Amino acid sequence: MTVTIYDVAREAGVSMATVSRVVNNNPNVKPQTRKKVFEAIERLGYRPNAVARGLASKKTTTVGVVIPDISNAIFAEVARGIEDIANMYHYNIILCNADKKKDKEIRVINTLLEKQVDGLLFMGGAVTDEHLQAFKTANVPIVLCATTDENGTIPSVDIDHEGAAFDAVQTLIKSGHTRIAMICGTLQDPSNGYARFQGYKRALEAAGLPYDETLVRIGNYRYESGVDAMKYFLELETVPTAVFSATDEMAIGAIHCIQDAGLKVPEQISVISVDNSRMASMVRPQLTAVAQPMYDIGAVSMRLLTKLMKKEAVENPRVVLPHEIVNRQSVGSK
Amino acid sequence: MTVTIYDVAREAGVSMATVSRVVNNNPNVKPQTRKKVFEAIERLGYRPNAVARGLASKKTTTVGVVIPDISNAIFAEVARGIEDIANMYHYNIILCNADKKKDKEIRVINTLLEKQVDGLLFMGGAVTDEHLQAFKTANVPIVLCATTDENGTIPSVDIDHEGAAFDAVQTLIKSGHTRIAMICGTLQDPSNGYARFQGYKRALEAAGLPYDETLVRIGNYRYESGVDAMKYFLELETVPTAVFSATDEMAIGAIHCIQDAGLKVPEQISVISVDNSRMASMVRPQLTAVAQPMYDIGAVSMRLLTKLMKKEAVENPRVVLPHEIVNRQSVGSK
DNA sequence: CTGTTAGCGCGTTCAC
DNA sequence: GTGAACGCGCTAACAG
Numbered sequence: 174m175t176v177t178i179y180d181v182a183r184e185a186g187v188s189m190a191t192v193s194r195v196v197n198n199n200p201n202v203k204p205q206t207r208k209k210v211f212e213a214i215e216r217l218g219y220r221p222n223a224v225a226r227g228l229a230s231k232k233t234t235t236v237g238v239v240i241p242d243i244s245n246a247i248f249a250e251v252a253r254g255i256e257d258i259a260n261m262y263h264y265n266i267i268l269c270n271a272d273k274k275k276d277k278e279i280r281v282i283n284t285l286l287e288k289q290v291d292g293l294l295f296m297g298g299a300v301t302d303e304h305l306q307a308f309k310t311a312n313v314p315i316v317l318c319a320t321t322d323e324n325g326t327i328p329s330v331d332i333d334h335e336g337a338a339f340d341a342v343q344t345l346i347k348s349g350h351t352r353i354a355m356i357c358g359t360l361q362d363p364s365n366g367y368a369r370f371q372g373y374k375r376a377l378e379a380a381g382l383p384y385d386e387t388l389v390r391i392g393n394y395r396y397e398s399g400v401d402a403m404k405y406f407l408e409l410e411t412v413p414t415a416v417f418s419a420t421d422e423m424a425i426g427a428i429h430c431i432q433d434a435g436l437k438v439p440e441q442i443s444v445i446s447v448d449n450s451r452m453a454s455m456v457r458p459q460l461t462a463v464a465q466p467m468y469d470i471g472a473v474s475m476r477l478l479t480k481l482m483k484k485e486a487v488e489n490p491r492v493v494l495p496h497e498i499v500n501r502q503s504v505g506s507k
Numbered sequence: 508m509t510v511t512i513y514d515v516a517r518e519a520g521v522s523m524a525t526v527s528r529v530v531n532n533n534p535n536v537k538p539q540t541r542k543k544v545f546e547a548i549e550r551l552g553y554r555p556n557a558v559a560r561g562l563a564s565k566k567t568t569t570v571g572v573v574i575p576d577i578s579n580a581i582f583a584e585v586a587r588g589i590e591d592i593a594n595m596y597h598y599n600i601i602l603c604n605a606d607k608k609k610d611k612e613i614r615v616i617n618t619l620l621e622k623q624v625d626g627l628l629f630m631g632g633a634v635t636d637e638h639l640q641a642f643k644t645a646n647v648p649i650v651l652c653a654t655t656d657e658n659g660t661i662p663s664v665d666i667d668h669e670g671a672a673f674d675a676v677q678t679l680i681k682s683g684h685t686r687i688a689m690i691c692g693t694l695q696d697p698s699n700g701y702a703r704f705q706g707y708k709r710a711l712e713a714a715g716l717p718y719d720e721t722l723v724r725i726g727n728y729r730y731e732s733g734v735d736a737m738k739y740f741l742e743l744e745t746v747p748t749a750v751f752s753a754t755d756e757m758a759i760g761a762i763h764c765i766q767d768a769g770l771k772v773p774e775q776i777s778v779i780s781v782d783n784s785r786m787a788s789m790v791r792p793q794l795t796a797v798a799q800p801m802y803d804i805g806a807v808s809m810r811l812l813t814k815l816m817k818k819e820a821v822e823n824p825r826v827v828l829p830h831e832i833v834n835r836q837s838v839g840s841k
Numbered sequence: 842c843t844g845t846t847a848g849c850g851c852g853t854t855c856a857c
Numbered sequence: 858g859t860g861a862a863c864g865c866g867c868t869a870a871c872a873g
Binding site for chain 1: 509552554555556557558559561562567569576577578579580583584586587590591594599600601602603604617618619620621622623644646730756759760763766767785786788789790791802
């Protein structure tokens with residue numbers, strides 16, 4: 174039924190070892206023999222069985238990718254970066270959505286390891302002891318991608334979320350704003366949630382501004398929750414003159430909420446966010462945001478993983494990619 | 508180093524066959540024995556090797572997914588539908604971007620087949636003879652996902668692109684518009700490009716409206732190309748009163764271009780599109796669009812593939828999912 | 842209910 | 858430069 178290396182060997186009149194050499198580009202084969210083998214392969218339509226190869230060689234040229242949600246534009250961008258580099262180094266990726274749920278994450282990590290992936294890229298919520306435990310039993314390299322662990326013991330690629338938030342809020346402060354609201358992600362989320370909230374508070378503090386908890390709303394990263402949060406802010410006795418959103422989507426929701434209320438951005442209220450997804454330039458006014466290089470985070474983490482898998486030396490196993498403010502039209506001076 | 512089924516057998520004082528039975532939930536094991544085995548597994552930290560299992564059983568519980576570009580919101584949504592259902596049936600997916608490039612598509616199809624995937628989901632550009640050839644040599648089921656082949660010989664899940672476009676344009680016509688422009692995808696793209704263009708023409712024809720080729724611009728599905736196309740339309744001697752865009756993104760570009768020119772949507776110019784991505788409700792005015800159920804396309808095609816892989820009978824191997832108009836605010840009457 | 846025995850398709854020594 | 862033989866870790870009959 175299926176044609177094996179053995180069939181090719183017989184067809185070409187050589188041993189299967191020789192066919193294996195040809196297929197794997199081993200130079201120790203006479204050109205003439207090589208040609209015979211190639212012809213036999215062609216004639217029989219032989220397709221090497223990567224599973225058998227994986228068992229024999231203990232390498233699958235496949236890496237596992239744990240991602241929160243591929244339908245989220247931010248993560249999809251990271252995934253594309255990962256896949257492009259994986260492809261470049263002849264790896265394939267098995268993709269698993271885990272929605273930042275710990276149990277689901279642990280489960281997919283284990284099935285990925287059962288599938289004998291050569292490495293693992295983990296993008297999730299908090300890295301707990303259970304995660305660490307699962308990672309430890311893996312005897313393949315692991316890279317955290319756009320997520321960090323407290324102890325900092327695992328190789329990772331991320332941006333400085335706290336710093337990015339700090340910079341965003343400082344931009345607002347420099348423009349003269351003093352009453353600045355924040356639309357935050359859940360504080361359970363270490364990077365997108367907690368760290369950005371910390372950055373917000375630190376910026377306030379650095380400027381000698383008071384922290385007012387009525388100016389902070391927790392959203393779920395989505396457009397609607399940005400709308401809801403802003404609706405709340407607009408009903409405050411003294412409405413904030415600027416809002417910092419933890420994501421573009423929520424920021425866009427806020428902008429529309431403001432506009433629907435008959436106010437103008439940035440004339441009456443300024444808006445800034447962290448992400449700089451493609452959507453940022455697809456709103457009016459265009460969104461001023463701190464850019465997270467998502468594609469690069471994916472690409473760099475995959476590149477790092479390839480080095481680890483090849484046991485190459487890596488200079489810095491914990492890379493922090495730079496962020497930058499992209500000034501567009503949603504921030505005005507007060 | 509790595510603990511195998513054999514180690515577990517020794518540790519539990521049973522044969523490896525019994526361990527295999529326990530691991531695979533074979534009911535023919537005495538509960539007491541089962542318990543002993545589980546304890547040994549726990550004690551040794553045994554993790555079954557799916558590659559070896561795949562070689563022996565000739566099943567990998569892995570399916571290949573060829574996708575144009577995971578960073579495109581539309582496809583990311585499909586991918587999520589695929590993965591959710593795959594997960595439900597205990598399959599994993601290997602994801603490959605192929606950018607609708609024929610050569611890349613053929614290449615990844617072959618490596619996916621080498622990896623012995625149990626099935627293949629193909630989402631790409633045109634399905635050529637070369638594709639058909641590659642599919643034929645695969646001895647696993649294949650489902651076309653959001654793409655179609657001319658002959659209609661391969662199982663597929665898609666919407667009626669031509670009909671969706673027809674309905675969109677007809678909506679415009681019913682609102683009294685007679686000068687309707689189209690922002691089109693490349694005509695080489697059978698579904699998103701050509702079919703939608705055909706639907707546009709047919710709707711015009713059905714209403715007795717003349718087809719005017721100066722009213723058609725080719726875009727690349729992206730925001731900027733929508734802006735560019737609209738810019739061109741606005742410079743025409745008689746500006747169209749409505750525009751039909753093949754995608755949401757281009758439609759949003761068009762809307763902003765109109766607004767930036769000081770015109771209003773839908774008062775002066777109406778805009779409608781096909782897609783209904785999440786972005787459609789994230790613009791002002793909110794976009795009226797024909798909804799493509801992308802998540803469902805992914806989910807249904809994966810479900811179909813599971814049936815094919817289990818050799819279950821399938822009633823209809825070529826499913827066409829319904830589309831519907833979602834009336835929001837970007838279409839006005841003339 | 843449990844154990845024995847063959848392979849699954851290929852990489853990899855080690856001889857020749 | 859080439860072949861023979863073993864083993865990767867597991868499933869799947871077949872006995873018992």
